Amino acid sequence: MQSIAVLPAWNEAPRVWSAVRAVLPFADRVIVVDDGSTDDTAAQAALAGATVIRHALNRGQGAALKTGSIAALRLGADIIVHVDADGQHDPAMIPELLKPILDDKADVVFGSRFLGKEPTGMPWVRKAYFHAARLFNTFAVGIPNTVTDPQSGARAMNRHAAEILDFRQDGPAHCSEILRLATRADIRWAEVPVHVRYTKDTLAKGQSFGAAFRILWELLIRGTEK
Amino acid sequence: MPIQILLIASLAVAVMLTWKRARERVIRIHEAVLWSAVWLIAAIVILLPNTTTTIANLLGVGRGVDLVLYASVVALFFLVFKLFITVDGLEKKLTDLVRRDALRDLDKHERS
Numbered sequence: 038m039q040s041i042a043v044l045p046a047w048n049e050a051p052r053v054w055s056a057v058r059a060v061l062p063f064a065d066r067v068i069v070v071d072d073g074s075t076d077d078t079a080a081q082a083a084l085a086g087a088t089v090i091r092h093a094l095n096r097g098q099g100a101a102l103k104t105g106s107i108a109a110l111r112l113g114a115d116i117i118v119h120v121d122a123d124g125q126h127d128p129a130m131i132p133e134l135l136k137p138i139l140d141d142k143a144d145v146v147f148g149s150r151f152l153g154k155e156p157t158g159m160p161w162v163r164k165a166y167f168h169a170a171r172l173f174n175t176f177a178v179g180i181p182n183t184v185t186d187p188q189s190g191a192r193a194m195n196r197h198a199a200e201i202l203d204f205r206q207d208g209p210a211h212c213s214e215i216l217r218l219a220t221r222a223d224i225r226w227a228e229v230p231v232h233v234r235y236t237k238d239t240l241a242k243g244q245s246f247g248a249a250f251r252i253l254w255e256l257l258i259r260g261t262e263k
Numbered sequence: 264m265p266i267q268i269l270l271i272a273s274l275a276v277a278v279m280l281t282w283k284r285a286r287e288r289v290i291r292i293h294e295a296v297l298w299s300a301v302w303l304i305a306a307i308v309i310l311l312p313n314t315t316t317t318i319a320n321l322l323g324v325g326r327g328v329d330l331v332l333y334a335s336v337v338a339l340f341f342l343v344f345k346l347f348i349t350v351d352g353l354e355k356k357l358t359d360l361v362r363r364d365a366l367r368d369l370d371k372h373e374r375s
C-alpha cells in the first residue's frame with residue numbers, strides 16, 4: 038500500500054521544510070503543491086525531499102489539493118492524505134487517519150478537532166465560528182450534523198474515494214464540499230479525533246471572518262452546481 | 264429642459280454608434296435593432312415622462328419614475344449576477360489551465 042501525503046503550500050518557505058520532514062516518516066511520499074508562491078517554498082520543499090508541483094498562479098488551497106491529489110493518483114497512490122503545510126497539524130495523527138482505511142472500515146477518514154481531543158490555543162471566537170459553520174453545513178449545504186468538524190483540513194482517503202470525490206471549490210470552501218460529497222456518495226466515511234496546535238503563526242494565516250463570509254458565498258454560488 | 268436636451272443628444276450618439284458598429288460587423292443586425300429599440304424607448308420616456316406614469320398606474324405603481332427605478336434595480340441585479348457567473352466560469356478555466364500546466368511538469372519530472 039503506497040500512501041502519498043499532499044501538502045498545499047502558499048508562501049510557506051519558513052515552515053515547509055520542517056512540515057515535509059515531519060510528515061515523511063508517516064507517508065511513503067510527500068507531494069508539495071506550491072500554489073504560486075512568490076518566495077522560496079518550492080526549493081525548500083524539494084530540499085526536504087518532497088515531490089514538488091508548481092501552480093504558476095495562486096489558485097487557492099482547494100485547487101492545490103485537487104492538483105496534488107490528481108498527481109498522487111498518477112503516481113500510483115493507494116492512499117492519499119491531505120495535510121496543511123503550515124505545521125498546525127500534528128503529523129503523528131496520520132497513522133490514526135490511515136487506520137480505518139487500512140482496516141477496510143472506511144474509504145475516507147476526516148480528522149476532527151472536536152472529538153475528544155481539545156485543540157491547544159484555539160480562541161473562543163474561532164470555536165464559536167466553527168459551531169456556526171456546522172449549523173450552516175447542516176441546513177444550507179446538507180452535510181449530516183453527525184459530522185463534528187465542518188472545516189477539517191486533515192483527511193485520508195483510499196484510491197476509490199479519491200476518484201469519486203471530485204471537488205471543484207478552489208478556495209477554502211472545498212472542506213465543506215468534500216464533506217458533502219463524501220457523506221452523499223456511496224462510500225464509507227469516518228471521523229477520528231485529531232489534535233491541532235494553534236500558534237501565532239498559524240492564526241495569522243488562518244481564516245478571518247471576512248473569509249468565512251467568502252466561504253458562505255462560494256458554497257451558495259457553486260456548492261450546489263453539480 | 265436642459266436635462267432633456269443633454270439626454271437626447273447622448274441617445275443620438277448611442278444610436279449612431281450602434282449602427283456604426285453594426286456596419287463594422289462588430290454586432291449583428293438584430294442586436295443593433297434591439298439596442299435601437301432600447302434607445303427609442305429611452306427617448307420616449309425622456310420626451311414624454313408621463314408615459315411611464317401611465318404604465319406605472321397600469322401596474323399599480325404610483326409614479327412613473329418609481330417604476331423606472333424598480334425596473335433598473337432588477338435589470339442591474341441580473342447583470343451583476345450574470346457577471347458573477349461569467350467570472351466564476353473564467354476562474355474555473357484558469358484553474359484548469361494552471362493545473363494542466365503543473366501536471367505536465369510532473370510527468371516530465373517523473374520521466375527524467
